[in-house]
Amino acid sequence: MHTASEQNAIYGSVRTAADTPQLSASAVSWGAIFAGAAAAAALSLILLILGTGLGFSSISPWSNEGVSATTFGVTTIIWVTLTQLVAAGMGGYLAGRLRTKWLNVHTDEVYFRDTAHGFLAWAIASLATATLLASVIGSIVNGGVQAGAAVAGGVATTALVATAGGVVAGSERTASDTDSGAMGYFLDTLFRRDMNATAASLGGEQRALTPQQEMAASMAEVTRIFMNSIRTGAMPAEDVSYVGQVVAQRTGLTQQAAEQRVSETFARVQAALSEAETAAREATDNARKASAYAAIWLFISLLIGAFVASFAAPYGGRQRDA
Numbered sequence: 194m195h196t197a198s199e200q201n202a203i204y205g206s207v208r209t210a211a212d213t214p215q216l217s218a219s220a221v222s223w224g225a226i227f228a229g230a231a232a233a234a235a236l237s238l239i240l241l242i243l244g245t246g247l248g249f250s251s252i253s254p255w256s257n258e259g260v261s262a263t264t265f266g267v268t269t270i271i272w273v274t275l276t277q278l279v280a281a282g283m284g285g286y287l288a289g290r291l292r293t294k295w296l297n298v299h300t301d302e303v304y305f306r307d308t309a310h311g312f313l314a315w316a317i318a319s320l321a322t323a324t325l326l327a328s329v330i331g332s333i334v335n336g337g338v339q340a341g342a343a344v345a346g347g348v349a350t351t352a353l354v355a356t357a358g359g360v361v362a363g364s365e366r367t368a369s370d371t372d373s374g375a376m377g378y379f380l381d382t383l384f385r386r387d388m389n390a391t392a393a394s395l396g397g398e399q400r401a402l403t404p405q406q407e408m409a410a411s412m413a414e415v416t417r418i419f420m421n422s423i424r425t426g427a428m429p430a431e432d433v434s435y436v437g438q439v440v441a442q443r444t445g446l447t448q449q450a451a452e453q454r455v456s457e458t459f460a461r462v463q464a465a466l467s468e469a470e471t472a473a474r475e476a477t478d479n480a481r482k483a484s485a486y487a488a489i490w491l492f493i494s495l496l497i498g499a500f501v502a503s504f505a506a507p508y509g510g511r512q513r514d515a
Contacts, residue, residue, distance in 0.1 A: 229314035437451035
């Protein structure tokens with residue numbers, strides 16, 4: 194028979210030997226964490242692919258068909274948030290359910306460890322998903338801003354080209370006429386002549402250009418005058434007078450009526466360019482807002498996923514220990 198002191202010494206040595214492995218073992222079950230992260234990443238990928246397919250099937254390039262842009266944006270936000278809820282919840286639950294049971298550990302410590310396991314599983318899954326879908330996330334954050342900047346930067350050039358194309362449509366233009374740019378305008382002013390004195394100066398001499406070629410040359414010159422005036426913001430009086438002479442010769446109008454038509458046409462061109470610039474600025478602002486909203490809601494959905502994973506892991510751990 195052992196005395197009470199001897200029995201306490203024996204039991205104390207047994208408890209110490211049993212507790213030694215638990216004290217030396219790591220508090221992190223990486224196997225369970227990686228298993229939960231893999232499940233969460235795979236489920237996120239599947240749900241995002243499904244959401245992409247549903248999104249493309251709900252929109253249409255034809256008018257009055259498909260969902261509106263607002264509806265599409267709201268459903269996208271809801272789907273991304275739902276994806277985080279389901280995937281993070283599954284990953285956190287598996288991380289808590291599959292971890293090794295801790296012996297002789299306080300209940301509060303078990304709850305903290307399970308919560309940490311769920312959070313780590315969510316973090317690894319989020320990093321893995323971001324790596325796989327880096328281009329998609331980059332397009333969400335940067336695509337709208339880059340597209341808006343491109344529209345804003347190219348609207349003036351596009352409008353000028355469209356204006357020039359409309360003026361010379363149907364005429365024959367040489368490469369030198371197309372590429373002359375601002376220098377062509379100044380060279381035109383150097384060799385500019387009075388259209389009313391053209392017939393008298395030519396006399397009975399044979400013209401070197403056919404009527405079609407002369408028409409094309411005149412239209413190309415007027416195009417350069419309009420483009421230079423659009424660039425500077427106003428058409429000088431001498432340009433209005435000269436273009437009015439060209440118009441009067443071609444249309445039979447009086448000089449005053451031709452100059453009035455030139456001024457009205459230039460005003461319409463400026464108005465069209467102003468409308469195009471306004472539309473480009475609105476598109477840029479809308480793209481900026483869309484990118485900002487997408488980034489904010491992506492941040493919120495990720496926070497929701499972290500909370501759900503941290504909540505689901507202790508639930509799975511309790512079922513494991515039950």
